[in-house]
Amino acid sequence: MLQIDKLSLNIPPTTKARVVVIGGGFGGVNLVKKLSGKQFQVVLFDRQNYHGFWPLLYQVATAALEPDSIAEPLRKMFDEDFEDFHFRLVRVTGVDPITRTVTTLIGELTYDYLVIATGTKSNYFGNEQIKNFSFPLKQIPHALDLRSQLLQAFEQANMTKDEMVKQSLLNIVIAGAGPTGVELAGSLAEMRKHVLPGDYPGMDFSKMNIYLVEGLDRVLPPMSPQSSAKTHRYLEKMGIIIKLNTLVESYDGQVVTFKGGEQIHTQTLIWAAGVTGALIDGLPAESVERGKILVNEFNQVKGCSNIFAIGDIALMKLEQYPKGHPAVAQPAIQQGQHLAKNLQRVLRNEPMQPFKYFDKGSLAIIGRNRAVADLPGKIHLSGFLAWVTWLFVHIYYLIGFRNKLVVLTNWVYRFFTYERGNRLIIRPFVRKDDKVGQEFVSRYRQD
Amino acid sequence: MLQIDKLSLNIPPTTKARVVVIGGGFGGVNLVKKLSGKQFQVVLFDRQNYHGFWPLLYQVATAALEPDSIAEPLRKMFDEDFEDFHFRLVRVTGVDPITRTVTTLIGELTYDYLVIATGTKSNYFGNEQIKNFSFPLKQIPHALDLRSQLLQAFEQANMTKDEMVKQSLLNIVIAGAGPTGVELAGSLAEMRKHVLPGDYPGMDFSKMNIYLVEGLDRVLPPMSPQSSAKTHRYLEKMGIIIKLNTLVESYDGQVVTFKGGEQIHTQTLIWAAGVTGALIDGLPAESVERGKILVNEFNQVKGCSNIFAIGDIALMKLEQYPKGHPAVAQPAIQQGQHLAKNLQRVLRNEPMQPFKYFDKGSLAIIGRNRAVADLPGKIHLSGFLAWVTWLFVHIYYLIGFRNKLVVLTNWVYRFFTYERGNRLIIRPFVRKDDKVGQEFVSRYRQD
Numbered sequence: 016m017l018q019i020d021k022l023s024l025n026i027p028p029t030t031k032a033r034v035v036v037i038g039g040g041f042g043g044v045n046l047v048k049k050l051s052g053k054q055f056q057v058v059l060f061d062r063q064n065y066h067g068f069w070p071l072l073y074q075v076a077t078a079a080l081e082p083d084s085i086a087e088p089l090r091k092m093f094d095e096d097f098e099d100f101h102f103r104l105v106r107v108t109g110v111d112p113i114t115r116t117v118t119t120l121i122g123e124l125t126y127d128y129l130v131i132a133t134g135t136k137s138n139y140f141g142n143e144q145i146k147n148f149s150f151p152l153k154q155i156p157h158a159l160d161l162r163s164q165l166l167q168a169f170e171q172a173n174m175t176k177d178e179m180v181k182q183s184l185l186n187i188v189i190a191g192a193g194p195t196g197v198e199l200a201g202s203l204a205e206m207r208k209h210v211l212p213g214d215y216p217g218m219d220f221s222k223m224n225i226y227l228v229e230g231l232d233r234v235l236p237p238m239s240p241q242s243s244a245k246t247h248r249y250l251e252k253m254g255i256i257i258k259l260n261t262l263v264e265s266y267d268g269q270v271v272t273f274k275g276g277e278q279i280h281t282q283t284l285i286w287a288a289g290v291t292g293a294l295i296d297g298l299p300a301e302s303v304e305r306g307k308i309l310v311n312e313f314n315q316v317k318g319c320s321n322i323f324a325i326g327d328i329a330l331m332k333l334e335q336y337p338k339g340h341p342a343v344a345q346p347a348i349q350q351g352q353h354l355a356k357n358l359q360r361v362l363r364n365e366p367m368q369p370f371k372y373f374d375k376g377s378l379a380i381i382g383r384n385r386a387v388a389d390l391p392g393k394i395h396l397s398g399f400l401a402w403v404t405w406l407f408v409h410i411y412y413l414i415g416f417r418n419k420l421v422v423l424t425n426w427v428y429r430f431f432t433y434e435r436g437n438r439l440i441i442r443p444f445v446r447k448d449d450k451v452g453q454e455f456v457s458r459y460r461q462d
Numbered sequence: 463m464l465q466i467d468k469l470s471l472n473i474p475p476t477t478k479a480r481v482v483v484i485g486g487g488f489g490g491v492n493l494v495k496k497l498s499g500k501q502f503q504v505v506l507f508d509r510q511n512y513h514g515f516w517p518l519l520y521q522v523a524t525a526a527l528e529p530d531s532i533a534e535p536l537r538k539m540f541d542e543d544f545e546d547f548h549f550r551l552v553r554v555t556g557v558d559p560i561t562r563t564v565t566t567l568i569g570e571l572t573y574d575y576l577v578i579a580t581g582t583k584s585n586y587f588g589n590e591q592i593k594n595f596s597f598p599l600k601q602i603p604h605a606l607d608l609r610s611q612l613l614q615a616f617e618q619a620n621m622t623k624d625e626m627v628k629q630s631l632l633n634i635v636i637a638g639a640g641p642t643g644v645e646l647a648g649s650l651a652e653m654r655k656h657v658l659p660g661d662y663p664g665m666d667f668s669k670m671n672i673y674l675v676e677g678l679d680r681v682l683p684p685m686s687p688q689s690s691a692k693t694h695r696y697l698e699k700m701g702i703i704i705k706l707n708t709l710v711e712s713y714d715g716q717v718v719t720f721k722g723g724e725q726i727h728t729q730t731l732i733w734a735a736g737v738t739g740a741l742i743d744g745l746p747a748e749s750v751e752r753g754k755i756l757v758n759e760f761n762q763v764k765g766c767s768n769i770f771a772i773g774d775i776a777l778m779k780l781e782q783y784p785k786g787h788p789a790v791a792q793p794a795i796q797q798g799q800h801l802a803k804n805l806q807r808v809l810r811n812e813p814m815q816p817f818k819y820f821d822k823g824s825l826a827i828i829g830r831n832r833a834v835a836d837l838p839g840k841i842h843l844s845g846f847l848a849w850v851t852w853l854f855v856h857i858y859y860l861i862g863f864r865n866k867l868v869v870l871t872n873w874v875y876r877f878f879t880y881e882r883g884n885r886l887i888i889r890p891f892v893r894k895d896d897k898v899g900q901e902f903v904s905r906y907r908q909d
Contacts, residue, residue, distance in 0.1 A: 022618060063886075083528035090661040095659070104887070174472050417872070421872065425868065428863070434538070438512075
């Protein structure tokens with residue numbers, strides 16, 4: 016049993032300045048890495064006990080990598096070498112800027128500096144039906160649910176004589192052609208070409224349709240027009256059906272309806288169409304804009320001098336980035352590192368320095384030998400060179416030496432065999448409201 | 463939604479003899495590998511879409527290996543190279559020997575030869591309370607649940623000031639000192655020594671107790687007395703508390719009570735104390751004995767000439783093995799291979815040959831450099847040599863080249879660092895009847 020009523024945060028009292036960090040993503044961990052326990056007591060809260068390398072999450076969903084390879088336990092990252100560091104696996108429920116207190120499910124804690132690094136969550140734009148029936152791809156359990164769903168759909172397609180049902184099992188609709196949507200579509204197309212025909216010899220995979228649906232007028236809108244155009248051609252060559260300027264209006268678990276009326280029967284709608292900040296209760300209303308937290312160039316939250324926000328949750332409007340920085344790992348990493356230095360400056364009574372984003376470029380992979388890169392200085396790469404760059408960058412930034420080794424082993428193996436070894440339905444996926452399915456799956460379980 | 467009512471088995475009609483195999487464990491897959499699609503139509507049923515290498519399951523539970531490394535998708539093992547082979551992800555509900563029919567959740571199928579290779583499930587000896595509250599370790603989801611439970615217990619122990627609760631979180635009781643219990647105990651002891659103190663700098667792990675409880679008078683009862691004695695010394699040296707001649711009487715999720723009255727407060731009782739055959743409805747009563755299926759030396763089920771049982775579910779009483787073969791992988795593998803040859807003989811109107819078990823010996827690992835081996839010819843190894851043998855044997859028999867590579871990478875890494883990279887609580891574990899816990903965890907979830 017969980018012993019909720021017997022738990023407390025149990026943070027030792029301190030005479031040092033206490034920094035409370037909410038969220039162990041790219042921003043949070045890069046901040047904590049640079050904060051010395053000699054100067055600060057550092058407390059990190061997260062609902063998960065690991066830091067995930069989310070740019071590779073779609074590879075878990077498509078059975079290319081195992082979930083444990085893209086995540087690192089936070090306690091392993093910050094072990095006994097980190098003096099006066101305290102991780103707590105707990106959900107934060109609110110903040111009170113007046114009393115400088117953070118509240119959690121099991122108690123509260125005062126802070127000297129609070130850093131909000133909670134990132135984003137899927138945005139369904141208020142559509143509860145889409146939220147209930149579509150598959151998000153933001154966390155490891157999401158990726159495993161989607162993997163189970165895809166594999167179950169193929170198994171079921173192989174076991175039905177009803178052509179309508181079969182087609183709806185073989186239609187996959189991805190809403191949103193940002194990096195997640197594009198990379199997922201490419202990965203599914205490779206699976207369709209190289210893996211599935213061997214797995215299901217009797218099945219006609221020309222009937223498997225991968226739809227990539229985007230509300231704007233090009234794929235990969237955050238990247239350069241050159242890269243978008245190149246990606247568009249790659250995707251079409253791989254047989255992905257692209258629908259631009261198309262918005263999803265509704266989805267009831269069976270039929271997705273677009274604005275304009277067109278419909279597609281599908282059991283699998285993947286929602287990569289938008290995110291919104293994972294906000295925390297208690298911040299002043301003036302500090303929130305379009306679901307994000309307004310910060311100045313020091314990452315200070317508007318109206319709260321000792322609360323900071325970094326990464327995707329933060330909205331820092333600079334002249335060069337009037338809509339904030341791109342929602343990728345680099346701004347979060349750099350803001351985390353920069354804020355650590357600023358907090359040390361504050362401790363030394365020095366003025367804080369404004370954050371400057373160093374754009375290292377952006378990359379997307381569409382398939383084997385197919386990738387695009389926008390590098391600084393308006394250099395645009397594509398093809399094999401971009402693909403190799405993508406591989407090395409992702410190995411380099413992957414957390415943990417063990418993960419680098421395991422992922423490299425997997426990729427080398429996959430390069431030569433096209434194989435994907437992770438096609439396991441570990442936990443069958445069933446929707447909560449699918450009573451027949453629940454009953455069915457529960458009868459699968461055995462002691 | 464799962465489309466249960468729209469599914470059917472969809473097996474093409476055939477003029478060849480149809481072999482239906484239930485279960486993709488060691489017995490089932492080794493049988494199927496040797497059956498040619500030119501001679502037989504082969505149908506394999508399993509509730510899971512993968513073959514698992516269960517001897518390493520305890521390493522998943524103790525965060526040493528990722529789940530995907532010890533399992534191989536059945537469709538990958540039997541791909542398009544296997545002619546007229548049909549895998550169906552479905553649960554078998556019964557068999558009718560008279561009409562030669564197997565029934566499943568989504569329809570029935572006639573067979574010419576039926577092979578039952580369903581293995582075993584945990585045996586709670588009728589104690590529903592133990593079944594509800596203890597942790598079995600027979601399937602990958604079990605291992606992941608146990609991994610979550612152990613890590614959550616440490617997190618909670620770090621967050622409570624109640625010494626009684628803390629002690630009950632740090633007490634781990636393993637019922638059953640067979641290979642699973644012993645290897646699990648050893649792995650937990652290594653975790654306690656090399657991993658946990660770095661993860662929880664403030665916590666006193668001398669309070670973490672690992673109890674290994676056995677009803678018989680020695681650990682590893684299936685192995686030689688020499689190996690039992692050596693293992694006993696190893697375990698004690700590693701600080702494991704061994705209780706022999708001790709039976710668990712009850713467990714309510716908080717307190718385990720032994721026959722005789724002694725009690726231990728624990729949140730984690732691991733049940734490795736016994737298994738029983740995973741039987742199928744419809745077999746004649748005379749064919750079942752002590753939860754297993756009685757077979758003759760051709761693996762033929764008593765009273766059913768064209769039904770066979772192989773592996774752990776089969777009870778073949780030979781002069782040399784009056785209680786049946788040991789419940790390990792080798793007899794299952796060898797029976798599967800042998801039965802394939804016998805079915806081919808039947809097709810050629812030749813007499814079947816009786817099964818002869820070739821004992822390759824048995825091995826158990828207790829820790830780094832600590833293992834025991836009973837080899838043929840009454841040779842008993844222990845220490846470093848047995849440990850190296852164990853490593854190589856397990857790599858050799860591990861399914862799939864990719865898995866061999868990944869596991870080897872992990873083991874080499876672990877040898878040099880003592881690290882375990884898989885300490886992720888991917889899905890929090892909460893008991894179904896723990897309402898407070900369910901509520902707590904559901905509030906962890908986010909969109």
